[in-house]
Amino acid sequence: TLGNIRKTKPGTLRLAVVTTSKYFIPHLLGPFCEQFPDVDIQLNIGNREKTIERMKQGIDDFYVFSHPPQDIDVQSLEFLDNPLVAIAHQDHPLGKRKSISLADLCDEPFLMREKGSGTRYAIEELFKKHDLKPNIKMTIESNEAIKHAVMSKLGITIISAHTLTYGGQSGLIRLPVKELPIDSHWFFLWPTSKRPTLIASAFLKHIETNGRKLLQNELDRSALD
């Protein structure tokens, strides 16, 4: 039973998550580890492509994606919104405009994530749908480096609002682009074939009962308006 987890050395919870979820996954783990202090955690962070690779190898208990792959036999739990929003430096001229269109963004140098990134995939789909192309000035393999490049006025970007939570928005503004946000969502995935460990079941329960509420509140409170 779950109560027994507290009494015996219960082992390890293995998670493989996409880079954009690293802003909130530790905030899920905090309260979980307080409840189960003997559980060890292995947290692997990679982009969408790398995380899919790990899932194919069946290494971990849970995987986190906003664009889960369709061709692998897994169960999933949708647990959180993942709005993708446009951001600029607070002095950027577009910041003065009340309404901006996606076409307006194409005139600006755009900072784009690397191939294999789920964020990039979602942005490309949106531009394609509107028959537009972003003016990609830099390709950068990190949300953090992209944010710092925006702070340093190298360009604008579309990024998950989660990267702006927990105090991460300094010097940035959100642009009111009509076609945004991209409304995606976060999912926990786990293999159908593998019987969840007791720890994994306890973790899933933690997400469903407290975790998702905690994260959604932080997102609603601190994402830029």
Ligand code: PGA
């Ligand atoms: P990324 O993933 O970190 O690969 O961009 C985010 C996502 O899957 O939406």
